[in-house]
Amino acid sequence: MDRLCIRSSLRTISVLVVHLLIHFCGGQSRLVSSPQPVVAKVGDDVILPCHLEPAVDVATKTLEWTRPDLDPRYVYVQRSSQDYEDWKNPSYKGRTSLFTDELKRGNISLKLSNVKLADEGKYRCYIPDRNEESFIDLVVASGAFSSPGISLTGLDECISGVLLQCESEGWYPDPEVLWLDGEGNVLSAGPTETVRGPDDFYTVSSRVTVDKRHGKRFTCRVQQNKINQTRETHIHVPDDFFKVQSRCSATTVGLAVSLAVSIMLSLLLLLLLCKKNMSKRNQMDEVESEDQKETKQTGRIRGAASRCCCSLLPFVSKRRFRKEKLSRVEAQSQVRSLKEDLEATKQELEGNQTTTNELQEEQKKRQEELTTLKNQLIKSEENLKQKNKQLQEEKQERGKTVGEVERLKKQVKELDQLWDEKTKLERKEKDLEKKK
Structure with a gap:
């Protein structure tokens, strides 16, 4: 009977070990957020998604939402089901909350109210007890940008052309401006002028010179691909404006x-x-x-008698x-x-x-130098973005690696304890056999 008890207990322990291994190695939940940036307009409310998959109850866990670029970095902190308002960055006080009813289902998405331009950035969703983290980007856009206005600012008499100007205000982030002819072809225009106002919104303007070969209908398009916003305005230029005789050649x-x-x-x-x-x-x-x-x-x-008179003649000559x-x-x-x-x-x-x-x-050389510098700056910005992205990915991988190491340490400790218990049971079994 004792042997049967010992064998049953060993079986129970082995089953527990198997369940523990399955739990820690194969059934671990992970924190998931949106891989794409979340876009919000100024003044609106936005939800930054973050949840555990598979779902796990985190209602009593410590939950943190932070922005690494701020000091203090806390956007929202919850411990023992209590919101620590004093820990938050002053700019987020009274504007962040969680969905308490959803915490039991592993949903720790953050609701951010009355979005501001300064809210744009990278947010970190973190569960310290599980050492789980996830990152999400928030892009803030202006909701009050105006449709572009087109005006005729002058005539180019050298080519019988018309000078058009387009302007639009209230943009964030700063957009790009395109000029199109009646067939939708992009026209070559001068550099876009961008001015940032005291409210941090951008006003953009662009000029283009067109002639009769470009047609009569023209479009100014202002677009911001990052927030998927586009505004455009059309203008029709009559033939009379193109009939100005060229005076430059004359x-x-x-x-x-x-x-x-x-x-x-x-x-x-x-x-x-x-x-x-x-x-x-x-x-x-x-x-x-x-x-x-x-x-x-x-x-x-x-003759000789009139020498005096003759001498006067050479003097006169x-x-x-x-x-x-x-x-x-x-x-x-x-x-x-x-x-x-x-x-x-x-x-x-x-x-x-x-x-x-x-x-x-000299003007051509300067223009070429400016173009070269602009291309170099664009390449540098792209390289910096790629490096930043790589660093973020490495940081996430490191965090996951640290979490895996901690879980493996816990598993090793538990296996050691189980091994010690098994060893004790084997000793007791031997002692019992010796006593028999």
């Missing part, structure tokens, strides 16, 4: 013609001065030859020659000054053209 042609005319006038003036100078030289040569002839004739006729020479020098100086002015004007025009080309090249 102005350019006028400048070119005026420059050509001024150069031709300068050349004509130069030719006239040269002809005048040549005629003066010819006149001087004729005067000199006539003076020489008169001098020879006077010398032959009057020399005086005339000097006057002609002075006038020729003045004409040459005028020609030189005109040439210098033409050269200076030409150099100035070339310098202006060179400066314009340099400015255009």
Whole structure:
């Protein structure tokens, strides 16, 4: 009979061990929350889902909701079925609660009332007694963003185009702005201007230049993919706005013609001065030859007796020659000054053209540098997001690993106790056999 009792007790212990192993290794509940971010609008109430699967009663357990980026980090704390309001971060006091009727079914979802922009972030659902945790992201969006308004701000006479501007306000997070033609094709527009107001909401504006080849109907679309919100407005531009004659080409042609005319006038003036100078030289040569002839004739006729009279004639001719020479020098100086002015004007025009080309090249380089920097920033942000995601996943895996280690430690302790009990029972069985 004693042997039968001992065997039955051993069987009972083995069954208990098997049940314990099944409970700890295969039937452990895990904490589950939403894998996708929860989106809420400012002023609304939102529920952050979190529950045990399979369901386990946690009504008397310690339950915590926290935000790791806050100090204090507690959003909601419950111990022994009591809400510890004093432990909460001041911004969450009076705005967080649990569904007490659902705690028996393992539902510890958090209700957050009167959502604010500052509530956006990552939340942690945690059960310290079970070392179970789960994370969920809350995205807060503005519920008062306006439909975009389109206005005609000017005309581009160079291409017979129209300049349109689109503006929308009250957005959070900041959206992107797209311009579409009548067929739904995206138009190339300038950079979107984003301004954050004192209420933390964003106002965005964008400009685009369109011409007749783009059609008559245009759409400004403001969208925020993160919260799946889109607003758009359409505008119809009449043909009359595209009939403005291009004046830029006419102005350019006028400048070119005026420059050509001024150069031709300068050349004509130069030719006239040269002809005048040549005629003066010819006149001087004729005067000199006539003076020489008169001098020879006077010398032959009057002879030595009229030397005094003859000496006056060279004096007069020399005086005339000097006057002609002075006038020729003045004409040459005028020609030189005109040439210098033409050269200076030409150099100035070339310098202006060179400066314009340099400015255009420098602008292109700066635009390329800005584009490169923007791409680098986008890549850096993506890398940071990926690293942050990896860190969060590693943190969750570490938490799960720590929980598994703790459970295994408990199982080892229990198995040791069972082994000790089994050893004691075997000793008692041996003692009983010896006594028999």
